[in-house]
Amino acid sequence: MTIQEPVTARPAGRPRSEKAEKAIIDATLDLIGEGMGVSELSIEAIASRAGVGKTTIYRRWSNKEDLVVDALSTLKAPLPVLTGESVRADLISLLDAMRREAGQRRSRCVMNIAMNEADRHPRLMERFLKRAVEPRREAMRAVIERGIASGELRADLDVDLGMAILSGTMLWHTKWGPAGDLPADLAERVVNAALAGMAPEGR
The missing domain is CATH 1.10.357.10 (Tetracycline Repressor, domain 2)
Structure with missing residues (x-):
């Protein structure tokens, strides 16, 4: 009798790279910090600065606005833990x-x-x-x-x-x-x- 190993389903799509996402976020913030307004900011410019392809960005963000919102949100520190004591x-x-x-x-x-x-x-x-x-x-x-x-x-x-x-x-x-x-x-x-x-x- 042959015992078959259980088949583990592979998740659909390729796993997202945390390193790539960080590079994209950093590139977005760097370009804005250098004076590039949100209107002038482009996915092409972000991809070039981050060293990734545009498709890598679009796998995570459907448009530029979504990316900018996520990037700006990283600048806000997490809410502090409130003790409730006073x-x-x-x-x-x-x-x-x-x-x-x-x-x-x-x-x-x-x-x-x-x-x-x-x-x-x-x-x-x-x-x-x-x-x-x-x-x-x-x-x-x-x-x-x-x-x-x-x-x-x-x-x-x-x-x-x-x-x-x-x-x-x-x-x-x-x-x-x-x-x-x-x-x-x-x-x-x-x-x-x-x-x-x-x-x-x-x-």
């Missing part, structure tokens, strides 16, 4: 992630160039904001709403205004503040100042 600590964690992102000069340059074309590519920017920015907004909203429910924040606090105070202050420092490295304690200082007006009296 609203203050969680807000500091969220804002410090913004500080760390802003400290990467290449990332800041690429984002500034890309965002300057938001009016010309509203769909692309809408998708980027939904994927990379909205989760951070929702995380901050959840922390503030939790603080209101627990009594750590004022019961009458306007959640949207609180979010604007916190994120807006950080954006001022990261985009228009004094040149140079951002202080390591910036997030803590911003949160402390904001909570002075957002915490209930006596806390």
